[in-house]
Amino acid sequence: MRIGELAGLIGISTRAVRHYHHLGLLPEPERRANGYRDYGLRDAVALARVRRLTELGLGLDEVRDVLADDAGRELHEVLDELDADLARQEEEIRGRRARLAAVRRQAAEHGGLPAEGPVSDELAALFAEMARTSAARPGPEPAVASKEREVLALLESMGGEEGNKRMVELLGEATAAPGAMERAYEVYGLLDALVDAGTDDPRVAEAARALADCIPDSMIAEVSAEDWARAAGPGAETDGGFLAAYYAHFAPAQARAVRRAIQLVAERAR
Amino acid sequence: MRIGELAGLIGISTRAVRHYHHLGLLPEPERRANGYRDYGLRDAVALARVRRLTELGLGLDEVRDVLADDAGRELHEVLDELDADLARQEEEIRGRRARLAAVRRQAAEHGGLPAEGPVSDELAALFAEMARTSAARPGPEPAVASKEREVLALLESMGGEEGNKRMVELLGEATAAPGAMERAYEVYGLLDALVDAGTDDPRVAEAARALADCIPDSMIAEVSAEDWARAAGPGAETDGGFLAAYYAHFAPAQARAVRRAIQLVAERAR
DNA sequence: GCTTGACCTTGCCGCAGCGGCAACGTTTCT
DNA sequence: AGAAACGTTGCCGCTGCGGCAAGGTCAAGC
Numbered sequence: 001m002r003i004g005e006l007a008g009l010i011g012i013s014t015r016a017v018r019h020y021h022h023l024g025l026l027p028e029p030e031r032r033a034n035g036y037r038d039y040g041l042r043d044a045v046a047l048a049r050v051r052r053l054t055e056l057g058l059g060l061d062e063v064r065d066v067l068a069d070d071a072g073r074e075l076h077e078v079l080d081e082l083d084a085d086l087a088r089q090e091e092e093i094r095g096r097r098a099r100l101a102a103v104r105r106q107a108a109e110h111g112g113l114p115a116e117g118p119v120s121d122e123l124a125a126l127f128a129e130m131a132r133t134s135a136a137r138p139g140p141e142p143a144v145a146s147k148e149r150e151v152l153a154l155l156e157s158m159g160g161e162e163g164n165k166r167m168v169e170l171l172g173e174a175t176a177a178p179g180a181m182e183r184a185y186e187v188y189g190l191l192d193a194l195v196d197a198g199t200d201d202p203r204v205a206e207a208a209r210a211l212a213d214c215i216p217d218s219m220i221a222e223v224s225a226e227d228w229a230r231a232a233g234p235g236a237e238t239d240g241g242f243l244a245a246y247y248a249h250f251a252p253a254q255a256r257a258v259r260r261a262i263q264l265v266a267e268r269a270r
Numbered sequence: 271m272r273i274g275e276l277a278g279l280i281g282i283s284t285r286a287v288r289h290y291h292h293l294g295l296l297p298e299p300e301r302r303a304n305g306y307r308d309y310g311l312r313d314a315v316a317l318a319r320v321r322r323l324t325e326l327g328l329g330l331d332e333v334r335d336v337l338a339d340d341a342g343r344e345l346h347e348v349l350d351e352l353d354a355d356l357a358r359q360e361e362e363i364r365g366r367r368a369r370l371a372a373v374r375r376q377a378a379e380h381g382g383l384p385a386e387g388p389v390s391d392e393l394a395a396l397f398a399e400m401a402r403t404s405a406a407r408p409g410p411e412p413a414v415a416s417k418e419r420e421v422l423a424l425l426e427s428m429g430g431e432e433g434n435k436r437m438v439e440l441l442g443e444a445t446a447a448p449g450a451m452e453r454a455y456e457v458y459g460l461l462d463a464l465v466d467a468g469t470d471d472p473r474v475a476e477a478a479r480a481l482a483d484c485i486p487d488s489m490i491a492e493v494s495a496e497d498w499a500r501a502a503g504p505g506a507e508t509d510g511g512f513l514a515a516y517y518a519h520f521a522p523a524q525a526r527a528v529r530r531a532i533q534l535v536a537e538r539a540r
Numbered sequence: 541g542c543t544t545g546a547c548c549t550t551g552c553c554g555c556a557g558c559g560g561c562a563a564c565g566t567t568t569c570t
Numbered sequence: 571a572g573a574a575a576c577g578t579t580g581c582c583g584c585t586g587c588g589g590c591a592a593g594g595t596c597a598a599g600c
Contacts, residue, residue, distance in 0.1 A: 001514075001518060002576075002577070003576095003577075003578095004576065004577080005515060006515075009428075009512060009515055013558080013559080014576095014577090015559065015560090016557080016559095018578095018579095019557070023557095034565080034566060034567085034577080034578095035565085035566090035577075035578060036566080036577055036578080037577085037578095040420075040519060041420045041421055041424050041515060041516070041519045042420050044424050044428075044515060045420055045423045045424045048424060048427040048428055049427060052373075052427065054557090055369075056366055056369060056370050056373065057363075057366050057370070059557090060556075060557070060558095061556095075377060076374075076377060076378070079370065079373065079374050080374075082370065083367060083370055083371075083374070086363050086366060086367050086370065087367070089363055090364065090367070093327075093356050093359055093363070094360065096325070096326055096327050096356060097353060097356050097357070097360070099326060100326050100327070100349065100352065100353055100356065101353075103322075103326065103349065104346075104349050104350075104353070107346060107349065108346070147311070150310075150311045150315055151311055153315050154311050154314050154315045154318060157315060157318040157319060158279075158280070158314075158318055242279060244271075244275065245271050245275060245276075245279055245311060245314065246311070248271060249310060249311045272547075272548070273547095273548075274546090274547065274548080283587080283588080284547095284548090285587060285588065285589090286586080286587065286588095288549095288550095289586070289587060293586095304548080304549095304594080304595055304596085305548075305549060305594080305595085306547090306549080306595080307548085324586090329585075329586090330586070330587095331585095
């Protein structure tokens with residue numbers, strides 16, 4: 001047989017056959033006078049065995065090892081490992097499909113993936129409420145409000161399924177109280193004014209007080225007192241986690257005010 | 271944020287982030303004076319979205335398309351396609367695991383993968399019977415016998431689950447008859463003597479007759495008369511399938527004898 | 541000031557399992 | 571004689587980054 005006949009017999013490409021030669025999976029057969037490889041049925045048997053193994057999902061080098069080691073002991077190991085690997089892959093795909101189904105459902109309801117804004121309906125409602133409030137107020141929207149939306153969107157997309165959902169829920173309740181969103185925008189205004197201020201500006205303390213007053217007890221209770229304290233603690237800027245990014249997100253005086261507000265909240269939490 | 275902070279926040283490597291920049295999945299942020307990339311929370315949001323999509327199993331270019339097209343129509347398509355693809359993969363893995371389980375069972379029973387010989391126990395038994403018969407006969411084993419084993423091993427490993435299994439079964443029955451294997455070895459001897467003969471050697475016809483006499487009616491009935499005729503027909507050598515390889519496997523006079531035998535069988539089959 | 545270590549920058553190679561293509565020789569059919 | 575269908579070797583391409591090179595930058599400790 002020539003290579004094409006062999007390949008056709010087994011149902012594989014000639015490239016694959018040559019590849020197997022190259023990797024040493026299949027011994028090179030005799031050559032004919034013209035240089036063509038000349039295969040016999042024993043080569044076909046060998047190739048069929050190689051292919052059976054590769055189709056099981058073994059890597060080519062694993063196949064080579066299995067074929068080389070006639071020990072058969074290693075085979076057992078390899079097969080066990082392979083099965084575990086396949087089981088893992090199967091689970092992973094199942095999980096992906098589950099998540100994908102959720103995304104598809106949401107995309108269908110929503111008419112598309114959340115583009116740059118909110119992910120959940122609750123957050124979308126919250127943003128809409130913000131937009132209404134802002135439109136009812138004079139002047140442009142404070143930049144801090146838009147930053148706040150970014151933070152919320154990030155928190156929600158960052159994964160912590162349960163905690164963040166609950167957070168958004170509480171936030172929705174809190175801003176649903178009459179006048180709450182207006183008060184929040186007052187605070188945004190105070191913070192916005194600090195964009196170019198020094199960190200020792202007297203308005204910092206004022207903004208911090210106002211911000212802390214906006215946080216309802218229900219949200220304070222949701223987080224442990226230690227966590228509140230940590231959030232305002234000295235290491236927060238440099239812990240490399242979310243808080244560091246959060247503080248870095250604001251101008252220095254704004255960050256100072258936010259931090260002071262969290263300190264006040266932490267005191268209330270005790 | 272610098273790139274490491276961003277990456278840590280989302281839970282990804284800096285390499286991946288840069289890779290996403292390179293592929294245009296994530297816009298390049300402003301640079302600081304020292305050339306470092308400077309990220310804000312909005313970048314984190316964008317990155318989180320990219321990552322959610324990639325973790326669903328979308329390719330990076332698909333993610334880019336989805337993010338670029340705010341149409342959302344294409345998204346639906348892509349997600350459908352992805353789900354179908356994942357379903358296919360899941361099925362494939364399931365099939366592989368099933369086949370793998372069979373191989374593992376066999377390997378455990380057998381103390382290793384069939385090394386170069388038979389695959390099934392039935393074929394192993396047949397080969398053992400051949401070895402016994404050969405040992406009881408004077409002189410070395412005819413080369414044709416070994417070639418025959420190759421053919422059988424190939425047939426069995428080539429896949430056609432049902433048909434080949436039945437073939438081996440019938441072969442087992444046929445050779446279990448008293449004296450059958452001895453008669454087969456007589457024929458092997460006749461064929462072996464033809465290795466250097468011309469195709470018009472008178473012994474060809476004799477060997478063909480003897481070989482045809484070895485084939486029991488049960489095997490003849492298993493294959494349709496047309497298939498027998500085709501197997502001995504003029505196109506068999508060049509059809510590129512198994513028969514071509516089979517005939518090429520023998521010396522010319524041997525092949526001629528085998529073919530003549532099949533012709534005789536085909537006549538009996540009618 | 542100097543080192544050390546942890547960052548950052550760009551850029552190119554490697555990975556699995558071949559497919560594609562180049563650039564060429566052989567066989568076979570017409 | 572020419573075309574079609576084979577064969578040969580060899581190198582590049584694909585995915586989603588990781589590794590490594592060969593630096594520049596920054597903060598901390600001596």
